[in-house]
Amino acid sequence: MDALTIMKNEIKLGFRNPWAYSFLGIFTLLSLSMLIIQSGPVSDLNQYTKTTGTLMNLILYLLPLMTLLLGALSITSEKEDGRWHLLSTYPLSSFSFIIGKYAGMFIVLTAIISFGFGLSGLIGSFLGQGLSLETLLWIFVFSMMLILLFLGLAVWIGAASKNRWQALTISVGVWFLLVLAWPILLIAVLSLFPYASIQPTLEILVFFNPAELVRIFVTLYLGGGHIFGPAYYEWIEWFHQPFGVLFLVAVSMLWVLGSVGLTIWKWERKRRHV
Amino acid sequence: MYLLLLPVDGSAEGQNELQRMIDEATPGDVLTIPSGHYTGPIVISKPITLKGNGEVVVQGNNLDVVVYIAADQVTLEGLTIEHQSKDKDTMAVLVEGDGHQLTGLTVQTDGYGIVLRDAHQSEITKNTIKGNAENERKDRQNGIDLFGSHDNVIKGNDISYVHDGVYLERSEDNDITDNTVTHSRYGYHLMFTEGTRLTENISEQNVTGAMVMGTRGTVVSHNQFRKQLKHVFAQGLLLYDVLHAEVHHNHIHANLVGIFIQDSQENKIYQNEVAANYIGVQMLNAKDNHIYENQFVANVVSAQAQHSSNNQVKENYWDNHMGLDLDGDERSDIPYRADPFFYTIVKDTPAFQIFFQAPGMTFLENILKSDTSLWLEDAAPRKHPVLDMDESSQSVSIGLLAFSALLLLFSMYIIYYGGKRKNET
Numbered sequence: 140m141d142a143l144t145i146m147k148n149e150i151k152l153g154f155r156n157p158w159a160y161s162f163l164g165i166f167t168l169l170s171l172s173m174l175i176i177q178s179g180p181v182s183d184l185n186q187y188t189k190t191t192g193t194l195m196n197l198i199l200y201l202l203p204l205m206t207l208l209l210g211a212l213s214i215t216s217e218k219e220d221g222r223w224h225l226l227s228t229y230p231l232s233s234f235s236f237i238i239g240k241y242a243g244m245f246i247v248l249t250a251i252i253s254f255g256f257g258l259s260g261l262i263g264s265f266l267g268q269g270l271s272l273e274t275l276l277w278i279f280v281f282s283m284m285l286i287l288l289f290l291g292l293a294v295w296i297g298a299a300s301k302n303r304w305q306a307l308t309i310s311v312g313v314w315f316l317l318v319l320a321w322p323i324l325l326i327a328v329l330s331l332f333p334y335a336s337i338q339p340t341l342e343i344l345v346f347f348n349p350a351e352l353v354r355i356f357v358t359l360y361l362g363g364g365h366i367f368g369p370a371y372y373e374w375i376e377w378f379h380q381p382f383g384v385l386f387l388v389a390v391s392m393l394w395v396l397g398s399v400g401l402t403i404w405k406w407e408r409k410r411r412h413v
Numbered sequence: 414m415y416l417l418l419l420p421v422d423g424s425a426e427g428q429n430e431l432q433r434m435i436d437e438a439t440p441g442d443v444l445t446i447p448s449g450h451y452t453g454p455i456v457i458s459k460p461i462t463l464k465g466n467g468e469v470v471v472q473g474n475n476l477d478v479v480v481y482i483a484a485d486q487v488t489l490e491g492l493t494i495e496h497q498s499k500d501k502d503t504m505a506v507l508v509e510g511d512g513h514q515l516t517g518l519t520v521q522t523d524g525y526g527i528v529l530r531d532a533h534q535s536e537i538t539k540n541t542i543k544g545n546a547e548n549e550r551k552d553r554q555n556g557i558d559l560f561g562s563h564d565n566v567i568k569g570n571d572i573s574y575v576h577d578g579v580y581l582e583r584s585e586d587n588d589i590t591d592n593t594v595t596h597s598r599y600g601y602h603l604m605f606t607e608g609t610r611l612t613e614n615i616s617e618q619n620v621t622g623a624m625v626m627g628t629r630g631t632v633v634s635h636n637q638f639r640k641q642l643k644h645v646f647a648q649g650l651l652l653y654d655v656l657h658a659e660v661h662h663n664h665i666h667a668n669l670v671g672i673f674i675q676d677s678q679e680n681k682i683y684q685n686e687v688a689a690n691y692i693g694v695q696m697l698n699a700k701d702n703h704i705y706e707n708q709f710v711a712n713v714v715s716a717q718a719q720h721s722s723n724n725q726v727k728e729n730y731w732d733n734h735m736g737l738d739l740d741g742d743e744r745s746d747i748p749y750r751a752d753p754f755f756y757t758i759v760k761d762t763p764a765f766q767i768f769f770q771a772p773g774m775t776f777l778e779n780i781l782k783s784d785t786s787l788w789l790e791d792a793a794p795r796k797h798p799v800l801d802m803d804e805s806s807q808s809v810s811i812g813l814l815a816f817s818a819l820l821l822l823f824s825m826y827i828i829y830y831g832g833k834r835k836n837e838t
Contacts, residue, residue: 151831152831153831154827187691188689189689189711190711192713192770193713196775199772250823251824254820254821254824254828257819257820257821257823257824258821259817260813260814260820261818261821264810264813264817271813272812272813275816275817276816279820319772319776323777326765330762334762337765338764341764350772351771363691365669366669366713366766366769367766367767368763368766368769369645370763371767
């Protein structure tokens with residue numbers, strides 16, 4: 140038994156979970172909305188349009204929540220259902236187990252969004268309207284990034300929670316904080332800060348919220364960076380340089396490796412303390 | 414003033430063959446200039462016509478002015494003027510006096526292109542003016558520059574890589590029509606002008622398409638302001654401190670901000686197509702303007718407004734508006750309102766602009782509704798578009814088809830693989 144076996148098993152389990160199908164349904168509905176968003180005249184200078192902007196917004200509501208719930212519950216249920224008790228009697232390392240679960244769920248979630256995007260893309264190309272290959276590719280990349288980062292958080296929540304209810308509550312809480320409450324929280328808190336420190340704080344905090352990280356940088360590489368205003372001019376320019384791109388890849392990897400690493404450590408500690 | 418230089422190719426006899434021809438001409442003469450290179454400066458101080466026969470290049474190195482028109486009724490046709498200078502505040506062509514015709518000129522300049530100073534009733538048509546693309550925008554000068562010049566026609570010119578394409582200051586009743594400006598700072602820049610007619614022009618990939626400031630009675634119609642995107646202050650059309658302007662039938666596409674209206678009053682803005690901009694229309698301290706029958710389509714955000722509730726906004730089409738037409742008059746009975754919430758926050762602290770289109774921000778706008786009587790409001794928005802959109806029809810894309818099919822196949826395979834019950838682990 141190794142990570143690969145766990146991964147295959149996770150894919151099977153994933154699609155026996157009714158949650159997966161309900162998310163598949165919702166996500167497909169959402170991506171079909173790509174076809175009705177009026178895109179208007181397109182500029183060859185950028186890909187950031189109403190279509191991409193609106194889609195990114197919609198996906199940000201749904202996909203992180205989906206990822207957190209599926210991911211966290213899948214890990215917690217291993218504990219609650221006692222399957223991990225059984226598995227831990229085999230020579231299976233926590234490392235292989237968590238990596239396998241992560242990879243398996245990543246494939247399950249990718250399959251869900253692929254279905255939604257594939258179906259809308261197919262219908263769109265027959266209707267000959269609504270979206271272009273570039274738009275679809277970018278939105279797909281955007282969604283994959285969200286899955287990668289939020290899945291790291293999800294497995295960690297799963298490992299840290301005692302049971303399904305706790306996992307569910309924490310997942311929804313984290314989603315609410317990172318996706319919905321984030322701007323108002325920061326605006327409220329930072330308004331108490333000295334004026335000059337507001338922007339630097341915001342620039343740093345972007346890296347601590349995967350939803351904002353992915354949203355801002357996809358907007359930026361879609362060519363829409365100037366919408367963040369003159370205050371961010373140099374910041375935006377910096378991230379358009381090769382070093383800036385590299386930096387972002389590094390931060391994203393740090394997110395994934397960090398959260399998965401913490402999960403493995405947590406899992407291993409519990410295994411020894413059971 | 415007269416800085417004499419040798420002819421560049423040495424073929425022209427004498428030190429300044431062209432100037433000699435001009436000096437020998439009598440008023441009313443039509444001079445046909447044989448092709449060749451001539452050196453500036455050239456001064457024309459009598460009403461004559463200069464026509465280029467073939468490739469006539471007038472060249473100036475580090476001159477203040479290459480061609481100086483200091484009389485009335487001068488016609489220049491088909492000449493090429495090359496102005497190389499380290500000082501940007503120098504001019505390729507300086508025009509004074511009235512009733513000139515400058516047509517079919519090709520101007521390559523490191524400073525100004527064609528400058529009119531107290532020059533009236535002249536026609537500047539079908540010229541090509543190009544600045545130095547290697548210089549930064551701030552180190553270039555304007556393509557066509559008018560100061561205190563009235564009743565001129567500026568038509569069919571093609572201008573690129575300058576500071577401002579066409580710049581007018583304290584000039585009255587000028588016609589600017591059918592010109593194209595690209596890769597410059599502002600396409601068309603009006604300062605304190607009266608009765609300017611800016612029609613059927615194109616502006617692409619400048620910082621701002623048309624910058625209209627402190628003007629009275631301007632007409633801005635049938636222009637196309639497109640792709641003003643690559644700058645943090647980019648705009649299609651800006652109206653600042655503008656009174657009694659008529660802005661209509663413009664196509665304002667794919668700009669960072671489509672139309673920005675600030676401190677302006679009593680303007681009529683109608684039947685414009687404002688599409689695919691990041692922000693369709695932005696208004697600040699604007700009042701008593703009539704904004705009607707415009708079409709706002711596919712903008713990321715349709716409208717942002719602050720302190721702009723006292724405008725007559727009606728019967729526009731807003732594609733993001735969830736309207737409801739109960740009495741069948743094609744107008745929604747639910748008004749369209751532009752929420753000033755985000756705009757207000759950003760005005761106070763520009764750093765919060767990072768939350769543009771953040772999902773939490775949109776969510777927040779919907780739950781925190783301030784007093785809507787202070788909002789910009791379209792009381793009877795249209796249910797259907799006013800004008801026909803010339804939407805770029807996308808043909809069936811093989812790439813899209815293939816990629817979508819691939820995604821679908823992948824997901825089907827995974828679902829099938831996950832769902833099948835044999836080989837249980």
